[in-house]
Amino acid sequence: MPRPSQPLISRSSVVAASIEIIDTEGLDAFSLPRLAKFLGVRAPSLYHHFADKSEILAAVARQIAGAGSIPRRKPGPDWPEFFVALALNLRRSILRHRNAAPILLQYLPRDLLISTYEETARFLADSGVPAHLHVQILDGMERITVGAALTEAMRGPSSRTTIFPNVDPESQPVLATALAENRMTSKQLFEEMVRSFLHGVVRDAEIAVPETVASR
């Protein structure tokens, strides 16, 4: 049955199927024959839509990383919360497809977190953050968010609930105390990690919302 009336394959259906396979059967199960079977076609037909396998994987990475919506927020003293929201979005997207974490690491689209760095830099400027800190913030946010979410994605099921596994109160009393004192979930730790970083970056800077912006 060569050339059907309606195309059997589209780039988006290939990406969706790939993610489905990786999610349910794991990364090792993913191959072009497996993907083709899932779509009800033959493997060579995939080459009509993608140059090669890596192009498919790159599209998968883009799909997963770009799934979240970009939060809207006005510049101002609570500018860090914009980044917290952005980071939580990406974390959720990555954790939804934990099996794909190695793909994301390998095919990381730049401007993953911050779709338009320019716009985000302006947001920082309008919030009164000095220009010399912008690169620190943009670069740090990207690395922290992607990195922390990826490592969290790779943790085994046991390490997900208990943050540090196998702590013996007898031999590790200080650590046991620390764990007992902790009231935060993984998600809250992640969120607070981002917040801490941002507050730390501006720790010595005078943050004042410029008049021109404040009065807009």
Add this chain to the structure above:
Amino acid sequence: MPRPSQPLISRSSVVAASIEIIDTEGLDAFSLPRLAKFLGVRAPSLYHHFADKSEILAAVARQIAGAGSIPRRKPGPDWPEFFVALALNLRRSILRHRNAAPILLQYLPRDLLISTYEETARFLADSGVPAHLHVQILDGMERITVGAALTEAMRGPSSRTTIFPNVDPESQPVLATALAENRMTSKQLFEEMVRSFLHGVVRDAEIAVPETVASR
């Protein structure tokens, strides 16, 4: 030539050879036949020393991650610098073997960064950091360090020197200004990222070195 007088293969030589292959030929080039050839033996002989391929890769990850020495430092107000040194060590180890980054992500040994969490928690306590922040610090440090180093390792050669590639001063003036204002290298950004996080975590806490410790 079955059973030589001196064993031809050892776990450490296998790990070293694996790293050498991955470093110079890339991760895709790594296979048991390739590894065996490198060592001058036949592939099945490797199974006498390792249960399977993944056991070799896990050993590779452990070797790379555990290569750095643990800095010694006395507790006190400059406790963050201990963590900065720890993080820089791990970053260097990871960047020395960038091709192995996906392996590290997959076979991440827990207690990668902080060999003994207990000891580190005590260091924090002795430095006057409140117990309720210990988990935030230990968990955050591990995630930030590993994550940021891994994403840095995966960056292409062009993105290494220029932190944000392809910035057009015409259409992206704010970002261009930010880049012009930045005087930090990738390493310094990493270092400062860690420092910012730690200062941020304790931003609202009273840090006082306890008398018992300070007077030791």
Add this chain to the structure above:
DNA sequence: ATTATCTATAGATCTATAGATAATGC
């Protein structure tokens, strides 16, 4: 003429096991 599928297949691997073999250590 172009497009989107198919069949067939080249060509190259790869992981892991079974069983033989000779050196070693007791």
Add this chain to the structure above:
DNA sequence: ATTATCTATAGATCTATAGATAATGC
């Protein structure tokens, strides 16, 4: 008897290309 290698190979893939074929769109 155990150890550390080897040969041989099962068994399963996989990626990608060449070339055929029929539907589509001009």
